[in-house]
Amino acid sequence: MPFAGNMFSGKWGGTMCLTEAGAGSSVGDNRCKATPTDDPEVYLLEGEKIFISGGDQDLTENICHLVLARTPNAGRGTKGLSLFVVPKYLTDETGALGARNGAHVLGIEHKMGIHGNATCTLGLGSRGPCKGFLVGQENQGIELMFLMMNEARIGVAAQGQAIAAAAYGFARTYAKDRVQGQALQSGKNPDAPPVAIVQHPDVRRMLMLQKVYSETMRSLLCKLALDFDLMHESADAAERERLKGRVDLWTPIVKATCTDLGFEVATLAVQTYGGYGYIGEYPVEQLVRDAKIASIYEGTNGIQAMDLVGRKLRVGGGALFIEWMNAANATLAEAAAAGLGAAAEALGKAVQMLAGSAMHLAGLGKARKVEAAMLQASPFLRMFGTVLLGMEAIEQAMVARRLAGERGESALFTGKQRNLEFFVATLLPQAIALGKTVQSGDESCLDPSLF
Ligand SMILES: Cc1cc2nc3c(=O)[nH]c(=O)nc-3n(C[C@H](O)[C@H](O)[C@H](O)COP(=O)(O)OP(=O)(O)OC[C@H]3O[C@@H](n4cnc5c(N)ncnc54)[C@H](O)[C@@H]3O)c2cc1C
Incomplete structure (x- = not known):
């Protein structure tokens, strides 16, 4: 069926269906079932997905839901999930719309904001057969x-x-x-x-x-x-x-x-x-x-922080972090040579503090103090983000300085120079403070008697 072409052209809409009532951040707890049929491409899906953005609308003539579900005998967790295209309307090879497929809106979530987008609970197979077309291979869904x-x-x-x-x-x-x-x-x-x-x-x-x-x-x-x-x-x-x-x-x-x-x-x-x-x-x-x-x-921002500390920092024994840090230090040396020495020095200290914090977390990991390490994942991410934004401030000031020299763009130069001064004075100290938090060793909130 001509799914991808019609989706790329915008003729058909699409959704991503991961979340279920019992499976939010923990995607591996998905319970939606996919049963094979005589046709090797077609499966029958049963289950319920919640919070699906654009789960229904009449702006496009068809909607392709990309659904994670588990085939019979598949393993537990994310590795046992497969991916299916579930069109709202079944179609032939030419893309002509046919019968209504069994994916229906069971309810609309009433939200705090983003009212321009219907967030829906979708029932799969509860009002007639719901056909899903396998994408890739079985068990390749999460990848x-x-x-x-x-x-x-x-x-x-x-x-x-x-x-x-x-x-x-x-x-x-x-x-x-x-x-x-x-x-x-x-x-x-x-x-x-x-x-x-x-x-x-x-x-x-x-x-x-x-x-x-x-x-x-x-x-x-x-x-x-x-x-x-x-x-x-x-x-x-x-x-x-x-x-x-x-x-x-x-x-x-x-x-x-x-x-x-x-x-x-x-x-x-x-x-x-x-x-x-x-x-x-x-x-x-x-x-x-x-x-x-x-x-x-x-993925909630807490989950992003765990991904950063639990996975990305550990790749190649910290290789990704070291590659970035070397590049950042080279940029700071360039900025110092371009006349931004004081800001480059302040940012250099924050990069060092970040490296020290990463080492501290790695030490906790080695000592198998996983909870203590993950407790600091969000402060560490915020610290890293602040340093990355500081690096942008200094790079922008460098470019603006060069353009001011070449083309006399003084308003741009003033704006970016002031941004950098403000960043170093007001925001960069927050990165240093967060580094102190990350390295504090404080575990007070892990006290089981608290909550
Ligand atoms: C408006 C809206 C649109 C959405 N659109 C879609 C969509 O199109 N498709 C789709 O599939 N989903 C969609 N979602 C679902 C969204 O991705 C989930 O709400 C989100 O992943 C969090 O899952 P949850 O709500 O079950 O919260 P939970 O997973 O219960 O999390 C609650 C809190 O616990 C924390 N937490 C959970 N597990 C851990 C852990 N292991 N370690 C540390 N902290 C943890 C979380 O960070 C969070 O702070 C949408 C949600 C909303 C509200």
Whole structure:
């Protein structure tokens, strides 16, 4: 059946069906069943999937659900899962629509945000036979699903950044428009004219946080997306391998960092608006509601942190981390030579602290103190994400400095230079503090008497 062509062209929609009531983060607990038929390509599916984004809609004439299910006698866990295409309407080889397949909406989830997308509970086989067409081989399901999920994680990170950029844009415009209070410089003069809130230092601080986060996240994402493309397209096999390692290491960090910060920036935008930000007539409250889901779906950010610490840091005995660290130190040496010595030195200390924290976690792993190591996975990820954004700030300042010299682009230079100064003074210390947390040895919350 002509699934892929119609999906690529946008004629048909698609979904990813992993989650079940008893199988969220633990995908290996999937219970959906796939029974073979006389036709080796066709299986009959039975089960229930929940929280399926775009689970039904009438914008496209057909929807292809990509469903994880377990064939008879398949092993337990993720290794026993297979992947099936389950079309809403069965079709012939030409793509002409035929009978309705047995995948039906049983309910619609009522959500905090993203109301433009129907999130559905899907029943498979509960209202008539549900045909599924095997993708690849039996038991290859999780491997194939991960081909989509790694890309989807970068896409979700882009949602976080896009929401941050939109929030910042709205907040900046509003702050220039909204008049409230007098300038601090006017002292206690009752006749001083009221000013736009953008003149108040605390509002400028909030705007700067939004600006710096949204601009550094954007370039970080672009870099990851470029590496993702080159990982497939580079003519050099060794380079493809190196880029694959970089993408593997960065994907959980970028997913979690950009989605957490997308939400934080959206809340900062609401704060910038004051009371109006909390009111539905203004655009930023929707951004807060829409942003929250990104840290939950495509693997919660807690699961991303466990992937980083439990898997990616351990690849080749830390080889991926070391490859990145060497490249980061080379960039910092370049930045110092370009006249950004103080910022490069501060970032160098944060890179060292990160390396020390990675070593500390590796030591906990070797001592089989797995719970203690995983307790620090999220702070470590946040620290790594902060350092990566700092590296973007210094690289942007370097490029802007060069362009200012070549083409006299002074506004760009000022913007990026100020971003870097602000980052080093305000955000980089958070990375150092997180390093102290990671290396603290504190296990207070593991005390079983607490919760
Ligand atoms: C709006 C929306 C759209 C969605 N779209 C889709 C979709 O299209 N397709 C699809 O398949 N799914 C979809 N999901 C499901 C989503 O991917 C899951 O909600 C998510 O993976 C978390 O699973 P859960 O809700 O069962 O939470 P749980 O797995 O129960 O997690 C609850 C908390 O426990 C933590 N946790 C769980 N296990 C561990 C562990 N081993 N170690 C440490 N911490 C752990 C989690 O990080 C989280 O903080 C969607 C969900 C929503 C809300």
